[in-house]
Amino acid sequence: MVQDLSRVLLAYWQQFLVILPKLLVALVLLVAAVFLANRLSAFLGGRLRNRSADPLLGDFLASIGKWVMILVGLLLALNILGFSGIVTGLMSAAGVSAFIVGFAFKDIAENFLAGVILAFNRPFHINDTVQIKDLIGHVEALNLRTTLVRTFDGKHIFLPNSLVLKEPLINYTRDGNLRQEFLVSVELGETETPDSVIHIILNFLRSVPEVQQAPRTPYVNLEKATATTVDLRVYFWTDSEDYRRGVLQQKSRLMQQVKQELLGAGVGVPVLGQ
Template sequence: MEEIKLDKPLETIIGKLESWYDAFISMLPNMAMALIVFLFFLVLARLARKVFSRLFEKTSTNKALESLFSTIIYYTVMGLGLFIILGILKLQTAVTSLLAGVGVIGLALGFAFQDIAANFVSGIILAFRTPYLIGDIVEINGITGTVKGTNLRVTIIESFTGQETYVPNKEVLANPITNFSVMKKRRIDLSVGVSYAEDLDKVEEIVLEVFNSMDGVIHKDQMFFDYEEFGGSSINFNIRFWIEFPAGPGYLVMKTRAIKAIKVAFDKNDISIPFPIRTLDFGIKGGKTLSEMRVATEGDEKTDTGA
């Protein structure tokens, strides 16, 4: 049986390990320098982000835009440090390969993470357009609440029931946005019905007097009263009035106060808000009046059935 010689392979492996060891030893000063440079650029990136945030706060209150630019500055500084570190470690070929691969990787990630990319781009657009600010009360895609935060991926809305909803920026940009805080006011439309027997001019006068004297109602010259329709059991009217929003008492609070005030004023002036009722008219053509109709008795029922 032929003897297997391991001397040459072992020498080759040992020689390779020794060369790697020598290269590692010779690279220690460069690696130490690279570590120092890394720590320097890490501190520099954080400092640059903090300085930019402070300067930006003096010129704008747009938190989303501040977050966008501070993040870009941070990663730009760190990227510059990465290329310098690769140069110190004499990995110039890695730098070239990295630059060449950035485009390929970006293209692949664009296809693989289309939703993430769409949310990121939408976040940038929203940061520049600023349709809302932190603390604004908004309605987005059927979700109503207070904007608690926003970043390059989602907008955080806290509903009035206390739940946080994370709305992707792509959905925010693609749907109508209602911002209740921009105009600093909100209109309340209240529908009420009164009896057909009431004096409509008197009803209007009483309602307008109620709202002209109510605290929290603003722009009283823009208050509008209109009769809407002949309802099934009442004549229905609308009263439309403005309140401060969201700085005032609140939409639901003012609506409750308005309903109470109308009820008190109507009770004081003997104006009735009728229950839904239905009137049966037996005097129509071809029918009989109620007085002409005979109520069947037990005896009649037995006669009809032949008992």
């Protein structure tokens, strides 16, 4: 029994000596693959973070690239060691598994791919104010599966990336300029005319620093007129970087100021609306 065990161990040792050069080459290849994968991950991570405003997605794609390269190195190492059958089996199993997993998690894969598209061809940036369907709020993050939007009343809404990609999206703050409007209904006195009221409103808007002037000058349209009243639609442009405070509150202030300006000019009681 001892002699048989010695012969078996000697045979294994001789086989190990035969395969040792291949094993060393495979080990060096695997170490090199891990080293290059780390360098590639750092390089891709930096490039992706520079091109994408979302560091999470850049880090994830860099990590995917790292593990793909390590897997390629492992498969090459197994092939060098003569385990080509195992490599073929792993590739076949990977293909079948990818098909099964892709079918089972179709929605997750769809949202992930939509997130990649949004990251590189993005209709918004972080902190932009957007509207998707009936939802309006600030974009806070773009994750692998969802886009995080915080509404003006403090709710955090996680929207699937595929929904954000497919639905029409209104960006209120993309270029920093936004036109607003409101309605002014006034009673005309014996001396007032629509033109005189429009002149008062425009003179006031031209004196407000927050209201943009040329080339986006404010203007007023006459929408409706009766014997004693007129409805005037006031249009003006403002900076939309801060939509909730800089736009909505500013519009509210202007509406009140226009009302006071008309009252101070002796115009009949003005009624403001949207």
